[in-house]
Amino acid sequence: MQSLVIVAHGSHLNPESSAPTYDHADTIRATGAFDEVRTGFWKEEPHFREVLRTVEGDEIYVVPLFISEGYFTEQVIPRELRLAGWDVSEWGSDGLSADQATLVAEDIDREVHYCGPVGTHRAMADVIVRRAESVTDDPDVGDGFGLAVVGHGTERNENSAKAIEYHADRIAERDRFDEVKALYMDEDPEVDDLPEHFESDDVVLVPLFIADGYHTQEDIPEDVGLCEDHTEGYDVPETVDGTRIWYAGAVGTEPLTADVVLERAADAGADLGTALDDVRETTRVATGD
Amino acid sequence: MDDQRPETADPTAAHEPAVPEVDLPGDAFDAVLDSLDDRDPDEILRFEGFSVARGAEGADEDLSGDAADAYRLDPADGDRRTGLTERDLHEALSERAAAVTDWYVFERVVGEFGPRRAFLRWIEDADGETVETRYAALAEGIERAWGELKITATVTDRGERRYDVRHADDAGIPVDELDAYEDPLDARDLVTFDEKGRYRPLKTAPSLAGGWVFPDLGPRDLYETVETIYPATVANWHREREDELDVTHWRETMERQSGIYGVVKTWDRGEGHEHVDWVAEACCDDSQCLKRREWEYDEDTDLDVDGGDGAFPCREPCSVVVSAARKWTRLESEQPRTYEFDLTPSEKEQVEDIIDAVADGRTDEIREADTKEGANRYRTRFLRAKLFDEDGNLGGVPTEPDEE
Ligand code: SF4
Numbered sequence: 230m231q232s233l234v235i236v237a238h239g240s241h242l243n244p245e246s247s248a249p250t251y252d253h254a255d256t257i258r259a260t261g262a263f264d265e266v267r268t269g270f271w272k273e274e275p276h277f278r279e280v281l282r283t284v285e286g287d288e289i290y291v292v293p294l295f296i297s298e299g300y301f302t303e304q305v306i307p308r309e310l311r312l313a314g315w316d317v318s319e320w321g322s323d324g325l326s327a328d329q330a331t332l333v334a335e336d337i338d339r340e341v342h343y344c345g346p347v348g349t350h351r352a353m354a355d356v357i358v359r360r361a362e363s364v365t366d367d368p369d370v371g372d373g374f375g376l377a378v379v380g381h382g383t384e385r386n387e388n389s390a391k392a393i394e395y396h397a398d399r400i401a402e403r404d405r406f407d408e409v410k411a412l413y414m415d416e417d418p419e420v421d422d423l424p425e426h427f428e429s430d431d432v433v434l435v436p437l438f439i440a441d442g443y444h445t446q447e448d449i450p451e452d453v454g455l456c457e458d459h460t461e462g463y464d465v466p467e468t469v470d471g472t473r474i475w476y477a478g479a480v481g482t483e484p485l486t487a488d489v490v491l492e493r494a495a496d497a498g499a500d501l502g503t504a505l506d507d508v509r510e511t512t513r514v515a516t517g518d
Numbered sequence: 519m520d521d522q523r524p525e526t527a528d529p530t531a532a533h534e535p536a537v538p539e540v541d542l543p544g545d546a547f548d549a550v551l552d553s554l555d556d557r558d559p560d561e562i563l564r565f566e567g568f569s570v571a572r573g574a575e576g577a578d579e580d581l582s583g584d585a586a587d588a589y590r591l592d593p594a595d596g597d598r599r600t601g602l603t604e605r606d607l608h609e610a611l612s613e614r615a616a617a618v619t620d621w622y623v624f625e626r627v628v629g630e631f632g633p634r635r636a637f638l639r640w641i642e643d644a645d646g647e648t649v650e651t652r653y654a655a656l657a658e659g660i661e662r663a664w665g666e667l668k669i670t671a672t673v674t675d676r677g678e679r680r681y682d683v684r685h686a687d688d689a690g691i692p693v694d695e696l697d698a699y700e701d702p703l704d705a706r707d708l709v710t711f712d713e714k715g716r717y718r719p720l721k722t723a724p725s726l727a728g729g730w731v732f733p734d735l736g737p738r739d740l741y742e743t744v745e746t747i748y749p750a751t752v753a754n755w756h757r758e759r760e761d762e763l764d765v766t767h768w769r770e771t772m773e774r775q776s777g778i779y780g781v782v783k784t785w786d787r788g789e790g791h792e793h794v795d796w797v798a799e800a801c802c803d804d805s806q807c808l809k810r811r812e813w814e815y816d817e818d819t820d821l822d823v824d825g826g827d828g829a830f831p832c833r834e835p836c837s838v839v840v841s842a843a844r845k846w847t848r849l850e851s852e853q854p855r856t857y858e859f860d861l862t863p864s865e866k867e868q869v870e871d872i873i874d875a876v877a878d879g880r881t882d883e884i885r886e887a888d889t890k891e892g893a894n895r896y897r898t899r900f901l902r903a904k905l906f907d908e909d910g911n912l913g914g915v916p917t918e919p920d921e922e
Contacts, residue, residue: 273721282754283749
C-alpha cells in the first residue's frame, strides 16, 4: 500500500498557509495514484510529530511542501519525523539537488522515503510559467513580457536565493519571455526597483512562496509599489513607473504544484501510473475555446 | 434453559432491544467464499458461535470427488454439518447472517489498520459484547462521544454499519435542519473557524462550531471524518490502549527546540516547575483543550495541575504551547518592579474581573448595560478614562522609570 505524506508549515494565525497543501493533496487524491494521501504540519495538526502514526501504508513517500533546502527540510522535519540516522549528507545535495533518502521513521518503525522539497525540483519552473499564464489568463503569455521570480535572498538561507536563480535561469533558456530576472526581497537586485530591471512594458511577478501570507500579501505588494498599504488592495495588472506589473501571488497556490509533489514521489520510486499526465492536464489554464 | 426465563411475565420488565433481521448480502457471502478459497482445506474460518471450513472431514469418505469443494459447518445446530454445497452454505450462513455480516464488516470493510479497527470496534464494544447484543443495540443506535462530537452507530438490514456524526450540541436536531455532508474531507472547512468566524489554531480546542451533520457514513469514512476533525487523536488513543503511548514530557520537548524556539530551553532553570504548572493551567485545561494532558514536567516530576478528563491523550506539549512558551520565556525573564498608584477596593476587584473575563473568554457575554459586571465595557472605559494618563499609563505611572 502506497502512501503520500505532504508536510508543510501551516500557521497558528490564518488558514491561507495550509490551504495550498490541502488543495494539492486533493488533486493528487483524485488521481488515485496513492492509496492514501495525508498532510502534516509544523504549526497545525496533525503535527510532523504525529502524522506518520496516522499512515497505514508500507511504501511511504514524504514530500516537503517547502521552497528551498534549509532549516526546515534539513533539520526540523527529519528531527520531528524521527528519521533514524538522518544526516543532511543523505541527500548529497549542493543546495538544489536533494532527491530522497530512505530511512526508518522511529515513530512507526517503518521505512519512509524522505524527498527533497518541492521548490527546488526542476518541474517547479513549469509551475512558475503556469502561474504567469494563470495571472495573465493567457496560456501563451511570453511575447512582450518580462518575468520576475522573487523571493528571499541569501540572508535567511543561502539556498533560497539559489532556488530562485535556478528557476529563473531555466525559464530564461526557454526563450519564451522577453526577459527573465531573479529579484530578492532583502538584497540586490531588489524587487523594490522592479521597473528599473526590466525593459518590457509588461512584467509578471511571481513570488517563490508556498502559500500566501504576510510576505506575498503585504510585504511584496507594498515594496514594489502596487499599493501604499496592502489593505487598499491593488489591480492586476497595476502600473508602476510605466511598467505594467502582473502580480501573481504565491506560486505554490498554482494547482500545477501538485505535479511537482508527484514528481518528487516519482523520483523516490513511487509508482504513479498516469497521474503525472492527469495532473498536468486537469490543472491547465483554459485556452478559452 | 431459555424457557426458565420469565419472558413475558412482566411487560414492564427491562426493555430488551430486539435483534434486527439481517439479510446476508452477496458481497459478504462472496468474501466468505474468497476467504475459504485462500485457506487450506480444513483450516477453519471463525465466526462468532460457529466456524466454516472447506473440504470434507475424514469421516465423510462418501463425498469422493467433490469433497474438496464441499464445506462444513461446526457446530451445525441442526443444519447439515458436512458436505455442504455452496448453496447449502449460503442457506446456513443466511440463517447466521448477523455473525457473518459482523465478520465481513470488521475483516473486509474496516480492515487491519490498528487505530481504525480499534476505534470502530470500541464504538460498538465489539470486544466485549456478543453480535446479538450489539446488533440489538445498533438497531436502536449506539451513541459515543469523542471530543465535542456525538457519533451514533446503527446497522442496516444488510448488516452494514452506518454512522451519524455531528456536534454534541446538535443532538436530536433533524438531519434536514443541519448542513449535511458526505465527504470526510469536507470536515476540513468545518473545523477551520469557530462560531464567531475566528481561526482555530488548535483542533482540539472546545470551540468546534455546530450546525452540520455527516448523517450516513460508512466505517472508513467515519474514521476519516474523526481524523479530519481531531487529527491523530484516534492513533494516540489507540497507542494508549495498547499501553504504547509515547509521552514526551515538557523538559524533553523544550530541549528539542531549535531556531527561534531554542530560547525556551532557558526557561527551565532547575528551580521547580511552577512556570509549567501555569502553562498547563493556561492552555491545557479542559476548558481550553479537550485532550487529556499526559505529559508532565519530566518523567519523575508531575505537574501540580490536573491533566483533564478527555477521551484522548495529549502526549507532548503542542506547537501552540511551544510558541506561547517562547513568548513567556522572554516575558518571564523580566524582573518584577514596584509600581505605586491608588485603586479603590472596587477598582482592584474590577481589574480582577477583567482578567477573569478575558481569561475565560466571557467578554462577549457581558451585556452592554450590565454595569454590575466589572468587565462591562462602560465600566472598563470609565476605569480607563479615570486611571490612564494621555500616554496610556495606568495610574499615570510610566512603565519604565526613566520615561518621566
Ligand atoms: S499541550 Fe495542552 S493545549 Fe496543547 S494539545 Fe496538549 S493538552 Fe492541548
